[in-house]
Amino acid sequence: MTEHDEKSRLLDERLSKLPAEIPPGRDLWPEIAARIDAGRRRAHRPSRGASWWRPVLAAASVAVVAVLATNLRRGDESPQPETVPAGPASPVAATFGPGHELGGGYLAARAGLTDDLERRLEALPPETRETVLENLATIRRATAEINAALGEDPANVLLQHQLLAAYQDELSVLANLQRVTGRLPMRNEL
Amino acid sequence: MRVSADPRRSDRRSGDTVAFERLYREHAGRIHALCLRMTGSRAAAEDCVQETFVRAWQNLDGFEGRSAFGTWLHRIAVNCVLGWQRAESRRPSGHLAIVDPDRPDPWGADPQTPDTGFDLDLERAIATLPEGARNVLVLHTIGGYSHEETAAVLGIAVGTCKAQLHRARRLLEARLQ
Numbered sequence: 300m301t302e303h304d305e306k307s308r309l310l311d312e313r314l315s316k317l318p319a320e321i322p323p324g325r326d327l328w329p330e331i332a333a334r335i336d337a338g339r340r341r342a343h344r345p346s347r348g349a350s351w352w353r354p355v356l357a358a359a360s361v362a363v364v365a366v367l368a369t370n371l372r373r374g375d376e377s378p379q380p381e382t383v384p385a386g387p388a389s390p391v392a393a394t395f396g397p398g399h400e401l402g403g404g405y406l407a408a409r410a411g412l413t414d415d416l417e418r419r420l421e422a423l424p425p426e427t428r429e430t431v432l433e434n435l436a437t438i439r440r441a442t443a444e445i446n447a448a449l450g451e452d453p454a455n456v457l458l459q460h461q462l463l464a465a466y467q468d469e470l471s472v473l474a475n476l477q478r479v480t481g482r483l484p485m486r487n488e489l
Numbered sequence: 490m491r492v493s494a495d496p497r498r499s500d501r502r503s504g505d506t507v508a509f510e511r512l513y514r515e516h517a518g519r520i521h522a523l524c525l526r527m528t529g530s531r532a533a534a535e536d537c538v539q540e541t542f543v544r545a546w547q548n549l550d551g552f553e554g555r556s557a558f559g560t561w562l563h564r565i566a567v568n569c570v571l572g573w574q575r576a577e578s579r580r581p582s583g584h585l586a587i588v589d590p591d592r593p594d595p596w597g598a599d600p601q602t603p604d605t606g607f608d609l610d611l612e613r614a615i616a617t618l619p620e621g622a623r624n625v626l627v628l629h630t631i632g633g634y635s636h637e638e639t640a641a642v643l644g645i646a647v648g649t650c651k652a653q654l655h656r657a658r659r660l661l662e663a664r665l666q
Contacts (some may be wrong), residue, residue: 306662310661310662310665312629313608313611313665314611317608317611317612317631319519319522319631320518320519320522321518321522321525322517323518323521323538324535325533327511327513327517327535327538327539328513328514331513331539331542331543333544334539334543335506335509335543335546336541338543338547419513443558448501454536454539455540456537456539456569456573457540457572460572460576463576463579467579469579
């Protein structure tokens with residue numbers, strides 16, 4: 300038997316002795332039962348049915364990217380911009396559900412992208428700007444809904460992942476907006 | 490003698506969680522072992538165990554008893570872990586850092602972890618394997634899946650599965666020297 304065979308045999312022996320069961324360090328049942336219970340309560344609440352934000356978020360992201368891309372192709376044909384209401388474009392506070400803070404890197408990137416957001420939006424044609432604002436508002440409504448759901452069910456990994464995806468969608472929209480408007484003349488440059 | 494709970498006696502519609510709790514007690518150890526070894530994180534493993542049982546409850550109507558309940562549950566757990574791994578891989582480093590203080594060593598000192606019957610050196614070495622190699626080792630060698638089953642669950646080719654297992658073993662042998 301070669302040295303390698305011997306090593307391999309020893310490894311097999313050790314692997315075969317690993318326990319098939321390792322109990323969790325704490326009893327997870329109370330949290331599971333609470334989540335089951337919360338799920339049942341949500342199921343009986345007709346106004347807040349299944350996770351409406353998932354398809355809406357996906358559609359919003361696609362719509363925003365498509366609108367921005369169309370706008371970029373139009374170039375100089377775009378009509379003159381109009382004033383934009385400040386409300387929906389204003390950045391909202393970002394958290395990652397109760398008990399979690401967003402990383403500093405994310406917050407810095409987001410702050411950089413939302414800086415001068417109003418001015419960038421003004422550079423867009425009115426219909427494009429309206430669509431972008433509607434979609435940003437949709438993403439932020441979804442974010443608020445998921446955050447609220449996390450308030451009821453803080454340990455829900457799926458909700459945490461959905462919240463993460465929503466923040467990333469928002470970041471992509473803002474990054475695309477910055478990229479596209481960076482190639483368009485700003486209002487004060489016209 | 491342990492009496493197995495019948496999953497079909499957990500009536501989801503009437504909200505009877507008593508029988509389901511018995512199923513949790515019976516299977517939690519095996520599901521947690523799988524999640525802990527595949528995620529390499531105690532906190533993530535606990536999240537995945539919870540998610541597994543919540544999903545199992547939600548889909549209990551779909552369990553037809555053609556396979557053992559443990560096998561069905563195991564499959565759900567693997568999907569939960571794979572979902573967690575995908576989410577982790579998409580997370581930009583430094584952007585959305587969720588504090589996970591026990592990530593460096595899920596097998597670190599814990600008064601609730603039994604100190605007997607554990608090959609901690611081996612468990613730690615498994616936790617440091619690259620994700621692909623670790624998944625195959627945990628499912629095939631420890632979990633008892635065939636190469637075909639492992640490849641199907643992970644969505645990889647059988648040849649890739651064998652190569653990943655070879656890689657895992659080679660790395661373990663080197664790290665355990």
